[in-house]
Structure formats: C-alpha cells, structure tokens
Amino acid sequence: MATTITSPAVTLRPCKNSAWGSVIRLPPRPWRRTFCRRQRQVVKAGANSSRGPKAATGGRRLETPPSGVAAATGEEGDTIRRLQNGPDVRGVALEGETGRPVDLTPLAVEVIAESFGEWLRVELQLDGGGGEVRVSVGRDPRLSGPRLSAALFAGLARAGCSVFDMGLATTPACFMSTILPRFSYDASIMMTASHLPYTRNGLKFFTKRGGLTSGQVEGICDRAAWRYVARKMALGGGGVRGTPPVVMRVDVMSAYAQHLRDIIKQRVAHPTHYDTPLKGFKVLVNAGNGCAGFFTWDVLEKLGADTMGSLHLEPDGRFPNHMPNPEDPTAMSLTRGAVLDHGADLGVVFDTDVDRSGVVDATGAAINGDRLIALISAIALDEHPGTAVVTDARTSDGLTRFIEARGGRHCLYRVGYRNVIDKGVQLNADGVETHVMMETSGHGALKENYFLDDGAYVVVKIIIEMVRMRLAGLEGSVGSLIMDLEEPAESVLLRMNILGEPKYAKQRGTQAVETLKNYIQEGRLNGWALDDCGDFSVSQGCLVDTSDHPIDVDAYMYRAKFVDEFKGKLGWVHIRQSVHNPNIALNMQSSIPGGCKSMASDLLDRYLLASGLNDFVDISEVQKFVN
Numbered sequence: 001m002a003t004t005i006t007s008p009a010v011t012l013r014p015c016k017n018s019a020w021g022s023v024i025r026l027p028p029r030p031w032r033r034t035f036c037r038r039q040r041q042v043v044k045a046g047a048n049s050s051r052g053p054k055a056a057t058g059g060r061r062l063e064t065p066p067s068g069v070a071a072a073t074g075e076e077g078d079t080i081r082r083l084q085n086g087p088d089v090r091g092v093a094l095e096g097e098t099g100r101p102v103d104l105t106p107l108a109v110e111v112i113a114e115s116f117g118e119w120l121r122v123e124l125q126l127d128g129g130g131g132e133v134r135v136s137v138g139r140d141p142r143l144s145g146p147r148l149s150a151a152l153f154a155g156l157a158r159a160g161c162s163v164f165d166m167g168l169a170t171t172p173a174c175f176m177s178t179i180l181p182r183f184s185y186d187a188s189i190m191m192t193a194s195h196l197p198y199t200r201n202g203l204k205f206f207t208k209r210g211g212l213t214s215g216q217v218e219g220i221c222d223r224a225a226w227r228y229v230a231r232k233m234a235l236g237g238g239g240v241r242g243t244p245p246v247v248m249r250v251d252v253m254s255a256y257a258q259h260l261r262d263i264i265k266q267r268v269a270h271p272t273h274y275d276t277p278l279k280g281f282k283v284l285v286n287a288g289n290g291c292a293g294f295f296t297w298d299v300l301e302k303l304g305a306d307t308m309g310s311l312h313l314e315p316d317g318r319f320p321n322h323m324p325n326p327e328d329p330t331a332m333s334l335t336r337g338a339v340l341d342h343g344a345d346l347g348v349v350f351d352t353d354v355d356r357s358g359v360v361d362a363t364g365a366a367i368n369g370d371r372l373i374a375l376i377s378a379i380a381l382d383e384h385p386g387t388a389v390v391t392d393a394r395t396s397d398g399l400t401r402f403i404e405a406r407g408g409r410h411c412l413y414r415v416g417y418r419n420v421i422d423k424g425v426q427l428n429a430d431g432v433e434t435h436v437m438m439e440t441s442g443h444g445a446l447k448e449n450y451f452l453d454d455g456a457y458v459v460v461k462i463i464i465e466m467v468r469m470r471l472a473g474l475e476g477s478v479g480s481l482i483m484d485l486e487e488p489a490e491s492v493l494l495r496m497n498i499l500g501e502p503k504y505a506k507q508r509g510t511q512a513v514e515t516l517k518n519y520i521q522e523g524r525l526n527g528w529a530l531d532d533c534g535d536f537s538v539s540q541g542c543l544v545d546t547s548d549h550p551i552d553v554d555a556y557m558y559r560a561k562f563v564d565e566f567k568g569k570l571g572w573v574h575i576r577q578s579v580h581n582p583n584i585a586l587n588m589q590s591s592i593p594g595g596c597k598s599m600a601s602d603l604l605d606r607y608l609l610a611s612g613l614n615d616f617v618d619i620s621e622v623q624k625f626v627n
C-alpha cells in the first residue's frame, strides 16, 4: 500500500542556516592564492594550444594534455569516456549491480567537474565575460550524492569556479538558477541519474543558454580522461585529496517555486481570487521519493490546492516504493488509485529530478507517453496555430493524425531528449515555428520556457488549462482534450542485451543496428522499407537527419515499416542502442492485433538469425515474444 506523507520533507524546505550567500567553509588563504595562479596559467596555455577539442570549446583551445599522457590514456581514459551518455554523464556510483563495477568514482566526478569548469571559463571569455565564474550545484536524494558532491565541488574549485550549493534540487531549477535574477549563475550542474537504479548517479550541465550538447559533453569527458590518468598516476591510484573548497549554501528552490506560482497566477488571472487560483481544486503529486515534493507544498498548496492523497513525497535515495518515473506502471497505477480514492481533479507523477512528468485526469486516465504529447500539443496549438511539434520517432501514427487534425505539423526525430530539443531549436532557426519538443519518455520542452526540458513546466501548463476550462464552464477533465487520439492496437518494447566485454558494447550495438538498415537497403528483407530520412517530414517521419553527423552513442537508429503481402501495412519497428545500458531497444507498433508478433517473427528469422548477430546479441526476449 502506498505511503501518504502530507508533511513536507525538511530537506527541500528553505534551510534556516543556508541563507543566500552564507559561507559554509573558508579555505586557508595560501591555497586560494596558489589556485588563482594556477587557473590563470591554464587559461593562458589553452589560448595557445592546438589540441583543444572543437566540440567543447566552440573553436577556442584549452589546456594541452602533457605529452605522453594523452597517448597513454587508453583503457583508463576510456572508463571516463564511457561515462558519457549523450548530453549527460551517468555511471555506477555504488556497489550492488551484478557485472557492473563502480565507475562513477569521486575522482571521476572531480576531473569531469574540473574539465567542465575549465571549458566554462573559455566559453565565458568567448562571450566577453571574465573574472568570477559562478556555478550552482544541485542533487537528487541518491545515497552517493553527498560524497560525490564533495568531489564535484573540489573539481569546480580547482578550475577556479565559485561554488554555490543548492542541496536537494531539481534539474529545471538548476537551469533556472542561471536565469532567475537573484542568482543568475554562469552555469549549473545537477547530480542525478534520473529514474535509473539507486546505485547509479550522474551529471547534467547547464549554462544560461540551456543544457550542454552531446558534443560539448564529449569534449569535456575527453579532457577529463587524460586528467584522470594523470591524477591517478600522481596519486598512485588514490582518490580525491587536497583542501576542501569554499562552498556557499543557497536556497534557490524557494525562489524557483515562487517563479512557478507567479506563472500560474498571471496566466490564470483568476477574477475573484488571484493569489489562490487553485482554491477548490484537488491536485495530488506522486514524487516517488525523488525531488518533486516541493511542488506539493511550495507550489500547489500555496496556490490554494488541496493536495491530500499525495504519494511518496519524502526524498529517499533508495526509492523504496517504485522508481520515480511517469513511465513506471506501478507509479502510474498507484497515482490513478489515489486520484480515484480522493476524488482529485488531477494527479501528477514526476521523475526523480523533475525534468519528466505524466498526469492522471479526474477519471483516473493515465496521461503519459503519446497522450501527454497530445495534450501539450493541443494546448500549444490553441495558443500557436500551425506550430510544429517535434517528438522522437517512437510515437504513434495516431499522434501524427491528432496533431495534423489541429493544423499542426509533426516532426519525428531521434530518441534522446536532447536530440528532440536540438531539432526544435534548429527548426525555429530555419524559420519553422516550433513550440513543442517532447519525447515519449515524458521529457518535454517548450519554446516559451527557454527550450528547457522541464517536467514541472509541462504540469504548470496542464494546471493552467484545467483552471481555465473550469472558469469557462467547460465540462470534463483535461483528458477530454485528447478524446480523439487514436491508440495503436499494439505497442511493444523488447530489449536485446549485447553480450561480451562492456568496452565493445557500443561498437557491437552499432553493428547490429546498422545491419538491419543494410539488409533493408540491400533488398534482403522483402516487405520492409526504411521510413524516409529528411529534414522535416510530416507524413513519413524523419529518423536520421541526413544533414547531421551521427556521432553520438544514441545516433544510430532507424524506423522501418513492414507491409505484409496479404495483410497490408502491419506497423513499424524502431531499433537503436540503449543510451544507458549495453542493450538494443526494439520498439514495435501495429494497428492490427498480432501485427507485432508477425514483425518480430520475421525479424528473428531473416535478420537476427540470418545475420549471425545472435553470436553477440541475446535474442531470447524476441524468441520468447514470438513463441
């Protein structure tokens, strides 16, 4: 049975001893002097070097790896490079995973943070900035957080950054700490592994321009790799050492919550109770013991909502109830139950760090995945007629029809929230008005919100719509806005583990994914056709943009449709390597019952077995599904 905690967790409340600007610890003066000298040298050396990674510096050069070290990074350095997951850093931070040793160590975090700080200094100089570089740091409640935070602070300080500790925070709040006038930091880092197991942890990086791109993070990890090897050699394999850095404890979360409240108040502009527009509404939150509890007591309750029935608000780094994840069936079903039990108008499910969300409407209907995209698209198309909506290519044909029926355009793109957002940014730059960028996973970014991947803002939009509907005297809950969304008859996700040593997994995964593409292109798979690639293809989908370079780990992915000689179009499959684990994800959708099984069976015989991929890919899930 779900635990209901109505009192807020202390950790996310404004901390009495953490007033803005209060100093936690001062380092001894000599250390500070040495540090400043060192930093000047680093930046100067960078300006003359010819080895700086272009992606990370935007063309400016950074400190050159000492000769010999770069070449020698090899295996050791690769342990750092492998921590890059698209635009994030993710790794195992605690023992407990079979076959996966701890690789996100304090030293790894320290060298990555130092390389980020160094990159940032160069970036800011390019922008005409200089002097103090101020970086905020937030984290989720993972057990490894405090220890790794100390390493993160140390790395940033080594790079000459002033560090501001937000404590328990959310990913969108970290970005907003670079925007909110009272804070306006140069950059922010969120330490989180989102919905991944409690043993993992990771980093997300922001500047005022938004999240770093995969290319930028790749450059930072490259530099961190040689630094890691050099540091290990110097320390004899030991961990982080040295004087603890200066860290300022700051309360950004209260200001951020107020920012969200202000948006709701202003947009609803309630005619009788402006400051409490949610009076008379029951809205409950399932925070999954992640970071989202603040939304209940610092946003909803202060706006007048009754939040009785909220679930798992207390941060707990072991996530004892279920992973905080709007895609998690347990999370959704518990929230649906709570909404119905309490007669709530809305239930909200956040992921750990609140960059993803899903909702449950008053009838208990789960609105996540395609349905959430449809709901946000309906709201956005009302506000911006004709806007384009970018999603990953795992969305249904029904969603495309839903968007088109409202006059919008649907661009299907690569999986990976950053890919989806980048595509939207690019479309806007190319003159295609694009207001919504969302992944089926619940990652949602809006043009009006800094193109930020922000689960809280998505919920804010839905809440505003809910209140507006009631003010307009409209019947029904927010779910009524997506009544005509057609659902596929079947939707299946199968995972195929990549066997063998982890260091070969990416290469093998790419080989497996590319083999399917080649087989189709070579005409070896009758009935299969790759969905069109292109810049902005509404009806057929764009799966790999031919104008991009698939450099990232998550870049090789294809969608192919299958037309059966007798039954006609059965559906499509989407194949790609997992961003986080050594496996290949095979998504399938069909409009015909049994269609997914037919497609899987065909791929099993004519692709997986015929190509011999089963030598290094575990095809048992596909076999089980087929049989």
Ligand SMILES: O=P(O)(O)OC[C@H]1O[C@H](O)[C@H](O)[C@@H](O)[C@@H]1O
Pocket: 194, 415, 416, 417, 418, 439, 441, 443, 577, 578, 579, 580, 581, 585
């Ligand atoms: O590759 P998977 O394990 O399926 O995970 C895929 C997901 O990875 C991360 O969580 C990204 O933030 C998402 O944008 C992406 O959809």
